[in-house]
Amino acid sequence: MHGGLRRRQAAPPAGTGRAVGPGDHRVRAAGRGAAARAAGDRGGEHRQRGRGPGARGAAQRRRSGRGSVKRAVAAARHVDHRTVTPEIRLVDPLTADVDEHHELHLAVSKVDYPNVAPPTREAVLIRLRNPDVDLGESVAWTARVDGRLVGALAAQLPVDGNEHLGMVRLVVHPELRRHGIGTLLLHTAAAALRDRGRVTVEVSRVESNSPGDRFATALGFRTATTSVFQLLEFAEVDPDIWDVPTPLGYRLVRWIGQAPEHLVESYARARHAIGDAPPGGSAWRTPTWTVDRVRPVPRPLSIWQCPLINDLQTRAY
Structure with a gap:
């Protein structure tokens, strides 16, 4: 969500400028x-x-x-x-x-x-x-x-x-x-x-x-x-195709609000890593995600995150 082009939106003041919009x-x-x-x-x-x-x-x-x-x-x-x-x-x-x-x-x-x-x-x-x-x-x-x-x-x-x-x-x-x-x-x-x-x-x-x-x-x-948006209608898909084993050495971790202290560093690295999508002609530049940048983000929405954790390296993907 934070690393793709969906945010490349903008509308300029009078003068030169650029705009971006995903799609189709x-x-x-x-x-x-x-x-x-x-x-x-x-x-x-x-x-x-x-x-x-x-x-x-x-x-x-x-x-x-x-x-x-x-x-x-x-x-x-x-x-x-x-x-x-x-x-x-x-x-x-x-x-x-x-x-x-x-x-x-x-x-x-x-x-x-x-x-x-x-x-x-x-x-x-x-x-x-x-x-x-x-x-x-x-x-x-x-x-x-x-x-x-x-x-x-x-x-x-x-x-x-x-x-x-x-x-x-x-x-x-x-x-x-x-x-x-x-x-x-x-x-x-x-x-x-x-x-x-x-x-x-x-x-x-x-x-x-x-x-x-x-x-x-x-x-x-x-x-x-x-960009191209794809829609998935759950009722039209056989749920058995999602019944796959978790890769060896990984587990799913869920939290609500800010990243847990023991994961915040790896979470910051993951947030930064997903910002590698080519910007194309967009004027948007992905910021550098650090622990200091992750921690202050308020979470009134109580968005829950569910990253994949590698038990061996403790890295969020």
Whole structure:
């Protein structure tokens, strides 16, 4: 997760820059002009249906949210796109309305990634409240039409040799695209990134030949790296093919939160080793993972790690 190209995202301030996006997804890079945008967020999390108390109320709130967006869409259809003036706000992700953002991401996922499981509310909550700490400080903007959330942009400011770079993720409600909302969000973010010394912007998860791909091209982005995402449907695969013995001399170790003290050094080496993927044209440079870098990483997400441990050398793979 941390060593591949999936993070090679960015959208640049006005000026030269580059963008990256995995795919099937093309990594787009920014050239002259403002910044780039990934049309939608892949959100490969599996939906979980709940029937506990409050499920009905949550569904009612979601239906209400959809209606609100539809009213904004209907109003926008009756006017020239130049008269649709979205309100752009710098927002605090910690206080953002998760249900609103979930509705937006569901709409994007349905159109842009129909063959991928839509993001759960929990997944959207994690993106908002706990962005990837490896990518540095996070700033976010929203776009509203008649008070309704119709677009969102999140930018992260990596350090450790990447102080020139801004990593951007942008989504716009499918029914309100081509009204200049995405462009306005990107221009707003580009100005803020430029003020912080970020001269290159990268965006990822731009699917080839998609509206997002064409959008990025129109803004001067170029493809920096391409990747292929593969999906596995558990129900369609014989689980017996995974029933293989653990290699001699290895064992699986699981933990929640920070790496155990007796493994932290080998874990740091492993984190550094998986950063050897070719960067292609991406401006991202993999930082050097050391024990000091691993230890301070907060783990509010309680992500569990399950590396393979070699009993003979005590090295994490």
